Amino acid sequence: MTEQASSATAAPAETLGFQAEVKQLLHLMIHSLYSNKEIFLRELVSNASDACDKLRFESIDNPALLEGDSELRIRIDFDKDARTITLSDNGIGLSRDEAVANLGTIARSGTKEFFSRLTGDKQKDAQLIGQFGVGFYSSFIVADKVTVVSRRAGLPADQAVRWESDGQGEFSVAQVEKADRGTEVTLHLRADEDDFLDGWRLRSVLRRYSDHISLPIQMRKEDYDAEKSEQVRTDEWESVNQANALWTRSKSDVTDEQYREFYKHVSHDFQDPAAWTHNRVEGRSEYTQLLYIPKQAPFDMWDRDARRGVKLYVKRVFIMDDAEQLLPSYLRFVRGVIDSADLPLNVSREILQESRDVRAIREGSAKRILSLLEDLAENRQDDYAAFWAEFGQVLKEGTGEDPANQERIAKLLRFASTSTEGGAQTVSLADYVSRMKEGQDKIYYVTADSVAAASASPHLEIFRKKGLEVLLLTDRVDEWMLSHLREFDGKPLSSVAKGGLDLESLADDEEKKRQTEVAEQFKPLVERLQTALADKVKEVRVTLRLVDSPACVVVGEHELSPHLLRMLKNAGQEAPEVKPVLEINPDHALVARIRDAQDAEFGDWANLLLDQALLADGAQLADPSAFVKRVNALLLAR
Numbered sequence: 279m280t281e282q283a284s285s286a287t288a289a290p291a292e293t294l295g296f297q298a299e300v301k302q303l304l305h306l307m308i309h310s311l312y313s314n315k316e317i318f319l320r321e322l323v324s325n326a327s328d329a330c331d332k333l334r335f336e337s338i339d340n341p342a343l344l345e346g347d348s349e350l351r352i353r354i355d356f357d358k359d360a361r362t363i364t365l366s367d368n369g370i371g372l373s374r375d376e377a378v379a380n381l382g383t384i385a386r387s388g389t390k391e392f393f394s395r396l397t398g399d400k401q402k403d404a405q406l407i408g409q410f411g412v413g414f415y416s417s418f419i420v421a422d423k424v425t426v427v428s429r430r431a432g433l434p435a436d437q438a439v440r441w442e443s444d445g446q447g448e449f450s451v452a453q454v455e456k457a458d459r460g461t462e463v464t465l466h467l468r469a470d471e472d473d474f475l476d477g478w479r480l481r482s483v484l485r486r487y488s489d490h491i492s493l494p495i496q497m498r499k500e501d502y503d504a505e506k507s508e509q510v511r512t513d514e515w516e517s518v519n520q521a522n523a524l525w526t527r528s529k530s531d532v533t534d535e536q537y538r539e540f541y542k543h544v545s546h547d548f549q550d551p552a553a554w555t556h557n558r559v560e561g562r563s564e565y566t567q568l569l570y571i572p573k574q575a576p577f578d579m580w581d582r583d584a585r586r587g588v589k590l591y592v593k594r595v596f597i598m599d600d601a602e603q604l605l606p607s608y609l610r611f612v613r614g615v616i617d618s619a620d621l622p623l624n625v626s627r628e629i630l631q632e633s634r635d636v637r638a639i640r641e642g643s644a645k646r647i648l649s650l651l652e653d654l655a656e657n658r659q660d661d662y663a664a665f666w667a668e669f670g671q672v673l674k675e676g677t678g679e680d681p682a683n684q685e686r687i688a689k690l691l692r693f694a695s696t697s698t699e700g701g702a703q704t705v706s707l708a709d710y711v712s713r714m715k716e717g718q719d720k721i722y723y724v725t726a727d728s729v730a731a732a733s734a735s736p737h738l739e740i741f742r743k744k745g746l747e748v749l750l751l752t753d754r755v756d757e758w759m760l761s762h763l764r765e766f767d768g769k770p771l772s773s774v775a776k777g778g779l780d781l782e783s784l785a786d787d788e789e790k791k792r793q794t795e796v797a798e799q800f801k802p803l804v805e806r807l808q809t810a811l812a813d814k815v816k817e818v819r820v821t822l823r824l825v826d827s828p829a830c831v832v833v834g835e836h837e838l839s840p841h842l843l844r845m846l847k848n849a850g851q852e853a854p855e856v857k858p859v860l861e862i863n864p865d866h867a868l869v870a871r872i873r874d875a876q877d878a879e880f881g882d883w884a885n886l887l888l889d890q891a892l893l894a895d896g897a898q899l900a901d902p903s904a905f906v907k908r909v910n911a912l913l914l915a916r
């Protein structure tokens with residue numbers, strides 16, 4: 279090796295324990311990822327490449343960090359006798375404290391969620407671990423001891439650190455000397471891993487997993503020694519990869535396999551991406567984008583502190599991870615790289631927020647992703663369905679966040695409806711419109727906490743009877759979406775639970791006549807109910823929208839829906855009191871029974887009717903025990 283890691287310790291080694299989660303992760307990984315063990319190389323190369331990117335970035339402000347050595351590279355070598363593989367980089371390196379913090383703990387959002395989802399089933403857990411990301415710890419799949427010697431750029435040679443662990447429960451750290459900055463990771467292979475001690479094998483793994491890395495990955499050149507009749511390593515280093523940034527290559531020079539591996543590098547995801555888009559944009563603003571849609575949502579997608587955004591490069595120099603300003607928030611699941619030719623190298627997160635170039639990139643990227651999704655929706659419907667299941671709720675936020683693209687986003691939405699089985703979200707608004715009945719001019723929906731509650735809503739009865747489709751909206755984001763998305767294709771979206779339900783255009787003359795008749799006929803009952811429930815309802819009226827239920831509650835066209843009010847209350851927010859309108863079904867036997875009720879019983883009947891309408895609407899009663907008492911009294915009175 280060229281790096282000389284001296285073992286002369288300036289201070290005695292200190293032994294520290296891994297954080298409990300690390301121990302658990304290590305154990306799981308060794309047992310679950312064994313069949314995929316060569317990935318350790320990809321993870322270590324990925325870390326080394328990140329470390330070089332960080333150094334290059336920090337050296338923009340502080341060129342002294344380069345210590346006269348600006349040719350950043352990653353080297354891999356092995357020692358057959360010692361049975362070790364060593365991977366070294368001349369990147370940013372680690373200080374002692376960084377080594378302790380980064381190689382002894384997992385400090386990432388989503389960790390709790392990850393551990394709670396483990397099942398004990400090896401295959402499922404392996405997938406989860408892959409999704410969570412294993413990074414450095416994957417070394418222990420093939421090694422029973424790992425030694426890291428590292429010196430942070432800028433620190434003196436005697437302030438390097440040696441970190442060592444057998445991956446059981448503890449690690450040691452000691453201060454050592456290291457002439458060159460950067461990190462050297464040595465894996466002491468487990469007993470049966472000798473096949474990695476082979477130049478050909480290592481090269482083939484590196485080509486498969488790490489060809490997209492933009493720095494040279496070097497191994498020692500091998501020559502054929504005729505005397506020994508075997509390949510022998512020389513002291514000359516040669517690159518085993520193309521070593522140019524993948525996104526700068528032209529599309530035709532990049533294979534799908536390389537795109538996929540690059541995705542794994544930037545996203546820390548183990549799985550292949552669902553789709554990607556790679557473009558060079560020229561014009562007022564010049565940049566290259568390589569953006570990916572993952573297959574699966576990360577553990578922390580709903581976490582406020584989650585990593586989001588893409589990697590930002592400026593003229594091929596890495597600037598920052600997770601640049602969230604480069605994409606609108608409703609596309610926060612997108613991963614990838616944006617390389618700008620216009621931004622200054624010293625760009626900060628604050629500048630990103632203000633910059634016009636960034637705005638142009640954000641708009642351009644949103645358009646690209648929407649095109650990619652449109653393409654999936656049209657040409658790879660199964661993949662789109664899988665995308666929707668993972669990210670549909672996030673995409674819905676776009677209806678409010680990105681008014682300029684609202685129409686495009688609306689076309690990408692998928693819903694459950696009264697014509698789909700089991701609440702599957704498969705109906706597009708265009709599908710709905712194509713199935714609208716003659717005379718129907720609105721897109722009807724119902725909101726509720728669950729598909730079961732939505733499809734049992736009494737409001738749907740008349741729609742079923744008339745064969746009209748209703749969208750069942752049960753995601754938390756739906757109410758918010760509805761406050762922005764008012765129409766599609768010129769057809770207003772209309773809640774079936776709101777008053778003034780205008781089914782007139784669909785009613786035949788007979789129905790219209792009957793509506794007037796029953797209103798007249800039931801006037802006395804309506805007035806009686808109105809008096810009995812004066813402080814609880816806004817109004818009582820007769821409706822023909824019900825078939826099986828005796829009554830239902832509705833709210834005014836412009837009032838907040840009861841479902842939204844409940845969500846606000848549950849979230850601890852102020853919610854206005856909205857009195858509902860009680861609508862009664864003139865054809866129901868219970869309504870007929872109440873009509874005949876004596877004054878003494880009438881109050882109980884009226885309240886019962888209202889309470890059960892509220893319950894059917896998914897509400898919680900203000901006084902449930904009074905409801906039970908009333909039911910019992912009326913049952914016994916018979």
Ligand SMILES: Nc1ncnc2c1ncn2[C@@H]1O[C@H](COP(=O)(O)OP(=O)(O)OP(=O)(O)O)[C@@H](O)[C@H]1O
Nearest residue numbers: 325326329371372380381411412413414415461546
């Ligand atoms: N070669 C290296 N040079 C400098 N720092 C490193 C190196 N390898 C690892 N690190 C540090 O250790 C941290 C932990 O690495 P690890 O691979 O476990 O996780 P990660 O790369 O942050 O994320 P992931 O687990 O998703 O890959 C890194 O974030 C980095 O700070």
